[in-house]
Amino acid sequence: MIFDKLINYLKLDKQEFVFQFNSHPNYPSALAFSDTLNFMGVKNDAYELDKEYWNELPEEFIAIVENSFSLVKKSGNSYSVYSEKTKTLNQEELYNKSTNFVLLFEKAEKADNKLAFNFTPILYAIFAIILIYSLLSLQIYEAIFNLLSLAGVYISLEIFNQKFGNSSTVIGSICGVPTATQTVNACDKIIKQDKTSILGLKFSDFSLIYFTGLSVLGLFLPGTAYIVKGFTIVSILAIGYSLYIQAFVEKAFCRVCLLIISILIGQLAITSFFFQNLPFEIGTLLLIVILWVLIFSTVIYFNSILEQKEELQKSNAKNLRFKRNYELFKDQLLQKEKIEFQDTHTFSVGKKDARLRISIVSNPYCGFCKDAHKLVENLLEKYPDDISLQMRFNYIPERADEKYTRLISDLAHIYNNKTEKDFLNAVEEWFETKDEGKINILSGGVPTSENLNALIGMSTENSNAGLNFTPVFVINGYQYPEKYDREDIVFFVDELIEDEDF
Known part of the structure; x- marks a missing residue:
């Protein structure tokens, strides 16, 4: 699709x-x-x-x-x-x-971009440096040759990326859209169905290797003119092979392929009429061999990495499609014995009589509890009229030090005397800073002495239910399945809310 x-x-x-x-x-x-x-x-x-x-x-x-x-x-x-x-x-x-x-x-104002790093600006900067150097230091025909090489690199990179599912505006604008009688356009037919495979590389991959190598060699003109001219002569074989595939095998002409062929012909003409066959040293030839080996190896490496990533994504998609099946999740959720909490109101926020009740058993000093709290608080923010959330902090006076007792007392004071939003902000502030002093300021700035019997009783209920390790989610009395990551809950909330039998 x-x-x-x-x-x-x-x-x-x-x-x-x-x-x-x-x-x-x-x-x-x-x-x-x-x-x-x-x-x-x-x-x-x-x-x-x-x-x-x-x-x-x-x-x-x-x-x-x-x-x-x-x-x-x-x-x-x-x-x-x-x-x-x-x-x-x-x-x-x-x-x-x-x-x-x-x-x-x-439309969201700021769509999350999952890409870790954008190399496009760096690529453009390298292109600009090569072009400026060529215009200032080389003959005009040598600069034009390098410009054609950069154009070849750019188009080849677009094809390389498109091979792994990235859309290319440039390739799309060159190739156009399929006609009424076509299911795919000619470019897709030629590029994506390329049957060439040498060390896992397609014909289009060799285009990237070729133009990248020429871009580097072009910086050392006229000293590398003899070698460069040799490569452009050899490119005649690639031109002939590509035209044969398009005309007689696939019987469709690919516009982007024809553009690359035009670049190759242009470079062949420049080297034939303007480049001199200057002598070169063995050392230069050795460096050129090393250069091509490095470029070839780099393209093979990235091709292999991206192919593995693509296969992994396909496999993960199939696994996740199975894992995110609601009926399977519900079956796993109901396998454990239901927990009947007597206290469902202490530190409870959201819609009190909501059909979906989520309890999070946690500890303020638990390192993993921050993300768990953030997750359920985001759900509460997204579904304020459909979720009831209870924060069941484990507090046992005999095991708690003075700092913990003061913190719990301050949180209880905020919950009992201020708004629900103030309480949620205090919990968020705590997990962000772990600063007892800031929570005390939010509670009023004076020592509090709240009755903590409800929290003690709630902690006893947690212990009796075997909920000692934190954080733990309990959904309508059922402990969250261990086979699922906590973050997976976001995929099932809508169906949990609508499920009248749960």
Whole structure:
């Protein structure tokens, strides 16, 4: 399923979106699509809406047009539809080609970018340095040769990235969209179905190696002119091979491939007419061999790493789709004996009579409890009318020192005398700073002496239920399954809330 333009419009990480969408237990349903958008920070609501009510929809919405999730934008009496390609439809055409599914969304101001580091600025900076050096230090034809090499590197990198699922605006604009009789465009047919494999590398990978090597050798012109000229002559074989595959095997011409061929022909012409066959030393030849080996090895390394990552993502998607199945989760949750807490009101926040009751058994001095508290507090913030949350701190006076007792007393004072929001802020402040003095200031700045019997009784209940190690989640009386990570709870909250039998 292709929805590149929709993902780009929402400014989402395509790889992350596709991974989360594919791993959803209801993939490829509308529910899976909606849940994935929610997970990526795009709040949305899905509806089955008869066409007679579509005139009331906002200017932008998501619909299933021609079996593809598509962004629909009203423009006067027509509609612009963005999916794998952009098209304009009138109202009748849109209604005929769409299902009744409509998804209204709210774009997040700051979409999370999962990429650890963006190398694009560094790449552009290297290109700029090479180009400036070439213009200032080399002959004009040598500078043009280097410019063509950089263009080849850039296009080859775009192809290399696209091979591993990253969309490329540049390649897309060059290749265009499939025609009405095509399922894929000519570029995809040639590049993605490339059957060449030498040490795991495709024909397009050798393009990246070739142009990268020439970009480096071009910096040492005219001393490397003889070697560079030799490589451009050898490129005639690659040109012939590519044209043969396109014309006689696949019977389709790839525009981006033809662009690379044009670059190769341009470089061949420059070296043939302008480069002099200057002598070179054995040492220079040795350095050139080392250079090509390094570039070749680097491309093989990254190709192998990215292939492993891609295979791992596919495997993980299948595993997660199984693991995130709600019925499986519920089965695991109900396997343990139900815990009946008598005290369900001490340190309880949220909607008191909510169907979904989450208890977190923790200790203020527990190193792992910070993230667990943050997780359930985020759920409470997202579902304020559907979740009741109780913080069940383990407090045993005989084992607690004076600092712990003062801290618990201050938290109890805030809970009993201030607002729920003040209490939640105090808990968050504690796990962020671990500063008893700040909590005392939030409680009023004076020593407190709250009655802690309720907390002691609650801790005894925790102990009797075997909840001694923290943090632990208890959902409607059932201990959270050990087979699931705590963070997985976010995938099941909606169904837990709606499950009338739970």
